[in-house]
Amino acid sequence: MKLKTTIILSAGFATLCAGAGAFSAEPFSGYTLLRQETRAMQDDDFSNPGMEAVAKGAAMFTAIGKSGKSCSTCHGEDGKQLDAKHLARYPVLDARTKRPITLQQRVINEWAEQNGNAPLKYESDEALALEAYVRGLARGQTVNVQTDGAMAPFYEAGKKLYETRAGQLNMACSSCHDDFAGQKLRAQVLSQGQTNGFPLYRLATGKLTGSQTRFNQCYDAFRANPYPFGSEEYTLLELYANARGNGLKIETPAVRF
Numbered sequence: 222m223k224l225k226t227t228i229i230l231s232a233g234f235a236t237l238c239a240g241a242g243a244f245s246a247e248p249f250s251g252y253t254l255l256r257q258e259t260r261a262m263q264d265d266d267f268s269n270p271g272m273e274a275v276a277k278g279a280a281m282f283t284a285i286g287k288s289g290k291s292c293s294t295c296h297g298e299d300g301k302q303l304d305a306k307h308l309a310r311y312p313v314l315d316a317r318t319k320r321p322i323t324l325q326q327r328v329i330n331e332w333a334e335q336n337g338n339a340p341l342k343y344e345s346d347e348a349l350a351l352e353a354y355v356r357g358l359a360r361g362q363t364v365n366v367q368t369d370g371a372m373a374p375f376y377e378a379g380k381k382l383y384e385t386r387a388g389q390l391n392m393a394c395s396s397c398h399d400d401f402a403g404q405k406l407r408a409q410v411l412s413q414g415q416t417n418g419f420p421l422y423r424l425a426t427g428k429l430t431g432s433q434t435r436f437n438q439c440y441d442a443f444r445a446n447p448y449p450f451g452s453e454e455y456t457l458l459e460l461y462a463n464a465r466g467n468g469l470k471i472e473t474p475a476v477r478f
């Protein structure tokens with residue numbers, strides 16, 4: 222099965238290489254490539270299958286932890302006291318560590334440190350539900366990740382990971398999402414691999430999917446080894462991936478194939 226995927230991908234990539242890759246720097250959301258029915262599903266909260274996880278995250282947000290507090294004790298009943306514009310800036314520099322921190326890592330930390338609960342595993346259903354609820358509070362906000370100043374070296378390190386070729390197919394993220402975005406890979410038109418809809422619901426797997434799980438799926442697609450969830454590498458990769466989408470609107474929870 223794996224071998225078959227490789228052959229199909231290689232064949233698809235050879236076809237891609239035959240047509241010159243036009244790199245478009247203007248970011249566009251994966252939403253623009255969706256079929257009409259899938260867009261309609263995303264746009265309607267009642268039919269968007271990602272809303273189930275968001276509802277679960279909302280319940281977690283108001284659940285009292287061992288500290289006697291819930292998230293809403295400090296951030297308001299519906300998270301109103303969180304700054305949606307700032308949520309659209311993640312990953313941000315963590316004041317404590319002076320290193321980038323993803324939104325999922327932030328909510329995982331808050332869950333344990335502020336609420337006194339048992340730690341959540343990165344990319345677990347619970348961590349994703351809570352992240353989806355919190356990022357969903359910023360739906361419609363403009364992605365605005367810092368790339369300069371103290372963030373610059375981290376951004377550059379993320380960019381380097383994005384452009385590093387690996388695996389049996391000797392490809393990088395940029396091989397598909399920069400060089401061939403907007404072009405056909407077999408039956409599918411490639412997107413820029415934007416993260417503005419994450420966590421999102423994947424129809425192909427029937428699951429709420431975090432951006433780092435999607436990174437794993439892409440590494441697997443080009444037969445390279447992924448990094449562990451929540452690792453330094455994935456934090457940097459998420460930083461760069463999110464920043465590539467600066468200017469796009471947050472769609473969480475998006476629906477994708």
Ligand code: HEC
Nearest residue numbers: 290291292294295296304307308327328331332335336355
């Ligand atoms: C005891 C009060 C308290 C509780 C309980 C609490 N938080 Fe916080 N939270 C804070 C404070 C204080 C900050 C820091 C504010 C800042 O950095 O400006 C913060 C920061 C955050 C941020 C970062 C906001 C930003 O703009 O970067 C998020 C997201 C967040 N909390 C989510 C949660 C979630 C989810 C929970 C429940 C699991 C939770 N918090 C529980 C007090 C609390």
Ligand code: HEC
Nearest residue numbers: 251392393394397411412414415416435436439440443477
């Ligand atoms: C062999 C081509 C290929 C490579 C290389 C590749 N991807 Fe993808 N990626 C895809 C395909 C196909 C999809 C699903 C359709 C689409 O959105 O383009 C996808 C989707 C994505 C998405 C979801 C976009 C959305 O709107 O839902 C993200 C994020 C992503 N890729 C990131 C990455 C990252 C990070 C890397 C490097 C680790 C990478 N990809 C490498 C082919 C690739």
